[in-house]
Amino acid sequence: MESHRSPRRRRPSSLLAALGALLLPVATVTAVTAPAAHADVPPAPEGWNHVWSDDFDGPAGSLPDSENWIVDTGTSYPGGPANWGTGEVQTYTDNPENLALDGQGNLRITPRRDASGQWTSARIETRRSDFKPADGETLRIEGRLQVPDVSGEAALGYWPAFWALGSPYRGEYWNWPGVGEFDIMENVNGINRVWGVLHCGVSPGGPCNETEGLGASRVCPGSSCQSAFHTYRFEWDRSGSSSQLRWYVDGQQYHSVDESQIGASAWSDMTSHAGYFILLNVAMGGAFPDGVQGSATPTAATQPGYPMVVDYVSVWETGSGGGGTPTDPPGDGGDDGGGVDARSTIQGEDYQAQTGTALETTSDTGGGQNVAQIGDGDRLRFDDVEFGTTAAGQFKARVASGAAAGVSGLVEVRLDSATAAPVASFAVADTGGWQSWRTVPANMSAVTGTHDVYITFSSGQPADFVNLNWFTFSSN
Template identity: 70%
Template sequence: MTTTSRRRRLAAVAVALAALTGLLVQVAVSASAAVPPTPSGWSLVWSDDFNGNAGTLPSSTNWIIDTGHSYPGGPANWGTGEIQNYTSSTSNLSLDGAGNLRITPLRSGSGEWTSARIETRRADFKPADGRILRIEGRIQMPNVTGNAALGYWPAFWALGSPYRGNYWNWPGIGEYDIMENVNGINSVWGVLHCGVNPGGPCNETTGLGASRACPGSTCQSAFHTYRFEWDRSVSPNQLRWYVDGQQFHSVSQSQFDSTTWSNMTGHAGYFLLLNVAMGGAFPNALGGQTPTPDTVPGRPMVVDYVAVWQSGTTTTPTNPPGGVDARSTIQAERYQAQSGTIVETTTDTGGGQNVGAISNGDWLRFDGVNFGTEAARQFRARVASGAAAGVSGLVQVRLDSPTAAPIGDFALANTGGWQSWRTVPANISGVTGTHTVYLTFSSGQPADFVNVNWFTFSTS
């Protein structure tokens, strides 16, 4: 969606409020479908089925609602030239009571357009080494075509986590446009943004993209399933785009220099976004200045579900609450129990929270960590320390009991500050199966010596 910094201006169009009421057309949608069962050989990382009472906002546990014409301190008009004002009003953003989310652009009597944009709180969607990450949504684009659709710009996409709090590092941190559409055209676009702007290996500000018509029914008249896969199980890695299971675009790691690829994939992961913009560079490029007086408000994008899976049968329905793939990025603050620690806001890449105030004898417990059948032999943790000179300690991994013998550990002293983060590896004894994982902390001094943001396990 962040495809260009070009900005356009459009004179406001006065429309009577009575006319607006008559144009709020309800879209006929098929019966809602639940998140599909997890395919064999995969594990569910995260999902939202948008179940809830009609007229309510989506889960605040899962989603952040963006408002206004930009991020605070970020590019105007969201960097794309789109003209709408994003709001948290249930007129623009709400569940429909039938298992769907609706994002509805509206035009006021004075001509102002409003709409909605949401993004996942999680910003760590990334495949583990040797795995495939699948991001999928079942969506009906706004059911409007022709002149009435000029300026509509629905999208389902992902941005690299370092964008949060910076807003000026695009496109280097990466953007995966899983589904984009403009002006009611019966086509889905899949686009990668990366590198530098303008030009660079992703041909910015256009990006590396492809498009195709939706199979069977048009994109506007029916639900279709839009999927993106990030494949780290092959070398070179691959990125792939699908509609209704049919691949229509792919990009290979071999197309990029190592710095570009690392900047795009070497951070903590991605957060997901859903929005309907009005006007801006992409619709203007294909339809002239948009929206126009003929553009009809009130046609929602309808989202049935969003889900993220990872290849590898490492999470099963029998896992207890909190069950997690050992090879995923496990956020430290998502423990099931702890002793002696606090949770605080982090300034580390991707934002969110970290666990802090950790000293000798403290511990964190994580239930149902599934290592699968291939033994994990390495542990990596994202840690920081502002400990005084001479204060250090061990970060230890134990299984099933906080007093069990550690299967691995590493030592840590001052890293330059309590928010000066580094990723530290440690070898561990080979682990398979599902376990309760304890992070325990040991030091010869009573003072705090470490903060932890996240950790993960891998085969090597």
């Protein structure tokens, strides 16, 4: 069987490297185990159709299903870039010590180091290479997994990943990044943070800022990335006039890229081919972990034997002619099949899409989370907000600000488009702290019917100026 392998040439910026250094936890030493967990592949959400999945059921010690997966071996594709194009140091094998089902519905990819100091690990990719949404639809690639449960110095060099690569790479090996690469989940050096990245265009530079790519990262919600299973999701949305890519962890969106950011030529290069294949691997060392650490990894302190444990991988596509609901509200973790009452308390974290913001735990009454790190140009989108036949004429929002003196901005409401004229707005500046909450009302143009509501934020300064907990509408 000819194996197929592909590159991920990550060169983190100095900012990411500094972030990684700050976030590097104190070294911990734990048993070389990872807790087993098995959840069935979820049924297709309402409005979606099942395309493909693997639940990794099978006898302990067996390889993943060869009808679904190709096992990559060695240190490069035949004739392709050395060390998989990333500088990683391990050799990939099909040895069950590196790659095996655990008999409990999980796949384990486990890096090992032999007596001579040589590292081995594993990498697999789907036989199918045609994962792509139909025109007017949205494709959703999702996996539930736990990254290696190791941190500190013992984790230096660990680089688990769940990603997808454009099909034209197979057999050619030198057309990256133009064919496109979607990094659904990357994690390095045992840091409690997930990275989502798009690679495209030309290298170096180009519309995707290669070789870094266009990326974002965030801390895993609740339990750390290392200590628990999390669900990582990528969506490719072709339902609107301009396509969009979105990244999620546990249903919470943290990154998006619009077609308009890339340009027609580069977008066509990465989307006009047959589609993508999906990959799972744990690399050791290479450009990304080295760049975050600021020195070569792995080191003598790095401990082998910590697996990435994969519960399932699944692909869905909307099947309603573009009318499906492409995302689940992060706050409730599922589709409810209906809109939201405009006169209810709408939690900020229950957005369907966002740009530029983050979530954090709030100290406001009722607890939960608030939307944070909001600055000029950021926005939130809430789909199918139902105002009814009685016009709403007031907007109220729960906000807080610890902005410096002289820093302020506008909180605005727009309907059905992020660029529509605002129907309501109010100004906000320092309220006494980022958790010093107040409810601010604003008069609004009369609104009836059902609309997608955009909460947008504008300021004359680049600094963040507000946090948002919730908002509501009323008739007076």
